Amino acid sequence: MVPAQNSPTIEQRLALGKPLFWLNPAYSQTAPEPQLQDIEDAAARLQRCAPLLVRLFPELAHSQGLIESPLLPVPALQQALAVPGTLLLKADHDLPIAGSVKARGGFHEVLCHAESLALAAGILHSTDDDYQKLAGPEARTLFAQHLLGVASTGNLGLSIGVIGAALGFDTCVHMSSDAKEWKKQRLRNFGVRVIEHASDYSAAVARGRAETQANPRGYFVDDENSPRLFYGYAVAALRLRDQLAKARIPVDAEHPLMVYIPCGVGGAPGGICFGLKQVFGAAVHCFFAEPAQAPCVLLGVQDPSTPSVYDIGLNCQTEADGLAVGLASEWVCSRIRSQLAGVYTVSDDSLYRDLYRLQASEQIAIEPSAAAGIQGPARLFSEGTDYLRSQGLESLSGQSTQLIWTTGGRLVPDAEYKNFLERGKIASNEMLTD
Ligand SMILES: Cc1ncc(COP(=O)(O)O)c(C=O)c1O
Structure with missing residues (x-):
């Protein structure tokens, strides 16, 4: 076969600094080996520390010391995004005390x-x-x-x-x-x-x-x-499993779960992805969202030598402070290399647009980094159709669950948030007239 000499490499495409959708060629369709023990140990530790946390932070009394966020239906956002299936938000923007994933x-x-x-x-x-x-x-x-x-x-x-x-x-x-x-x-x-x-x-x-x-x-x-951070982040998967079960939302071969998570160094989304694959196996499909100027985990997953974004000519500049990371965690990348379905990159303007869209549709306030998941479903159904086809998911979109992970925002001061919204309104208008 003649090699496609003129098709640019992923590094060359990324170097343009423009949003793109990348499918992980190393993604494995089979469920990973069971490795739940470390996650269950972390969950048990958080559980035995729950009374301590209530004592340190009395506002946790109503959740008996568990730091957890709700799983929210977002029908108005779903209508605005025109996404098939059931659209849900995992509302880590609202996590008590620390206000983020x-x-x-x-x-x-x-x-x-x-x-x-x-x-x-x-x-x-x-x-x-x-x-x-x-x-x-x-x-x-x-x-x-x-x-x-x-x-x-x-x-x-x-x-x-x-x-x-x-x-x-x-x-x-x-x-x-x-x-x-x-x-x-x-x-x-x-x-x-x-x-x-x-x-x-x-x-x-x-x-x-x-x-x-x-x-x-x-x-x-x-x-x-x-590992201590990673397995702590992964506990979210056990909690999500229980929340989905309580809401009677099935996740199985006929009812796929697609998850979209903002990504910086990789620890939090990596831990969540690892945990979700342990819990749901092949029925869950995890996509990370990174800034177009800082796609470090995409680079680290596709190349085990883990190049930095500077190595390919990007500058790591982004308003998404939580995602402004030039070099991924190699430890995390090695754990999710065959479990991550793909990565899409986002422009700063689109983050503000989506932050504004979430406020306008659902009256939910988040920070710019946390908005990176919002465009995930629409991007998958437009730019990621090869994935849907190769995984046999095309006919299942109507019965799928699309889960956007909103990762931070509860503690943002009002004046800052007002500025975000203003910028989001301008970005929305500009994108409409583009
Ligand atoms: C709001 C928000 N979302 C996502 C992330 C990404 O987490 P990680 O850096 O572990 O990939 C961060 C990191 O600080 C964050 O602050």
Whole structure:
């Protein structure tokens, strides 16, 4: 066969910085080997820490200490998007306390660390002990002697900072240049030290990691390389399974579930994808959404040497602060390489347009990064039809569930949100007249 010499490579197409839809050639149609144990362990840890969380954050009393978001029907948005099947929102924009998808993983990792320190110090005698002891004076004195570090584009820092400070850790968040001012200020108000870096996320991680690990009592929450974060994020899949069952929405070969998740370094969407494939196997199809200037996970999944977006000539500049990552987590990419169905990339203007569209149709407020999932279904049914055909899904769209993961926004100050909406209104009008 003569090779198609003139067809551009995926790197060449990405380098144009224009939105595209990529199907993962390494995607496996068969369900992965069962590996649920680590996810169930993380879920059990969050469960045994639930009374502790109620004590630290009394607003969690109504959910008995579980940090979970609702699964929402969005009929007006569905009409606006003209999407087949049943359109749902997994409303992580509304997650209590931390206000984003980074909450489950972030809280899980800090609770893991606190638990092992307290077990080693004899404050907890076993994992059956009363975890409210972790909010007591003895534990606080212990935690105050330990440095907890993390690097973030904003929302992971909010998650780690809030739980770290509530437990009494000496908590330090290294913020990349993309992080929004209000996120830094909010952390400072909680007594968290915020170190601002003029560099991008990957460089902030390297600095934060080195500085934290130089302290003998330092513990670094490493978003590029953390099973504890990953399995904490993956707990969302178990919770979603229960929510779908409660709503009597089937997921099986006849009723496929398509999921669209905004993606930065890959940890949160990767953990969710991994968890969903464990729970639903071949019946679930996960697509990630990345900024056109920062498609690092697309690059990392398709090439195990994990090139950065700079390597192919992109600049990583985007208003989607949570997704402004130039280099993917190779650890995450290796776990989802055959499980991720595809990635579509988005322009900043389309994020504001969709943020505005969600407000106009459903009166739901989110942040720009969290809007990247919204165009997923329409993009799949227009640019991803090869996928539907190859997976035998074409005739099943009417009975499919289309799930958009809205990943952050609850804590956005009103004035900021107003600016987002104004920009979204302009972007909508411009896109209509294009
Ligand atoms: C709102 C929002 N959505 C999605 C993500 C992506 O998560 P990850 O960086 O783990 O891929 C982030 C990351 O901070 C975020 O803040």
